[in-house]
Amino acid sequence: MEYAAFVFGLIVGSFLNVLILRTGTDEGIGGRSHCSHCKRTLEWYELVPVVSWLALAGRCRTCRAPISIQYPLVELITGVLFFIFASSWLPPIPLGLALAMIALFIAVAVFDLHHSLIPDQWNYALAILSFLYGYAIYGAEDIVMLFSAGPIAALPLFLLWAYSRGAWMGFGDVKLALSFGWILGPLYGFVATMFAFVIGAVVSLGILLPLSALATFAQKRGSKSLWQYGAGFTMRSEVPFGPFLIASCVILWLSTLYGIHIPLIP
Ligand SMILES: [Zn+2]
Incomplete structure (x- = not known):
């Protein structure tokens, strides 16, 4: 259960990265992810939370432009916090609300760092x-x-x-x-x-x-x-x-x- 929450958190973190990046821009959050430098659409194996960033050593596969460490950090922090909350005594409904709030807190913190x-x-x-x-x-x-x-x-x-x-x-x-x-x-x-x-x-x-x-x-x-x-x-x-x-x-x-x-x- 806690480990499932960790993996779920990594995936949610990956979505948060897109949300943080595209909020306040004209781009919708539905479109495919692409390299911010060379604009190439990313393949599925380049979008695996944390793992892809590590495997690519933090660079785009084609243009070699550095990819911010913010992406794996947001994924990892979301995963770890989901794990810790899922390990607590919280019953299912408050836990679900807590995880949703944790995801929003992470989005707010990172967005505020960028845009005040x-x-x-x-x-x-x-x-x-x-x-x-x-x-x-x-x-x-x-x-x-x-x-x-x-x-x-x-x-x-x-x-x-x-x-x-x-x-x-x-x-x-x-x-x-x-x-x-x-x-x-x-x-x-x-x-x-x-x-x-x-x-x-x-x-x-x-x-x-x-x-x-x-x-x-x-x-x-x-x-x-x-x-x-x-x-x-x-x-x-x-x-x-x-x-x-x-x-x-x-x-x-x-x-x-x-x-x-x-x-x-x-
Ligand atoms: Zn690129």
Whole structure:
């Protein structure tokens, strides 16, 4: 069962790659996949999740253009998370909702990294799925609590958005955090939103700061390629917050499902 979920996750991840790539473009998601460089339509054996990328050593079979490591990573992360959720105690209906939300979370995180934007239809789908999940897990005995869990989790981001008039926080992040409350309940949903700032700070100080220092160093040495590599991280004024929010929610979600205590969190 868990292994079937892993393979299913790899396939879903492969679909997510297409969805992420083509959302916001004129291209529909139904067309055949092709090399983004030479436009050649890919054969079925070039589309096997993770395996094809490894076998082709990350390059197109004909034009040798590099294929982003994002493709196998999205597939692998989806497969591993599907495996972990399918191994939990969740009954079939909440599990199905959880897997659908995990797929959407991955799409949102990667799309936000590229575009600093979260498509509204993905946020609305997450809000509906998470509300149904909350209803399935927590029941409707406290109907007020059930409805207010989403807004409570989103409140800190809403206040930042309102106070900064959208400068510090996009409204897409506020809408995304609604689902945290319905997945985790009001308390842990709120904690998930706050914990995202901790993850954001740790990643910024631990990865982005050294990278920008490296970029400055490389720039002085005149190493252009290394400078360009770091420049992608330094020249951007805003780091998208969606990936941190989602990482935080998934970590807390798994910790509650598996009863694992996380340091810093009550
Ligand atoms: Zn090619």
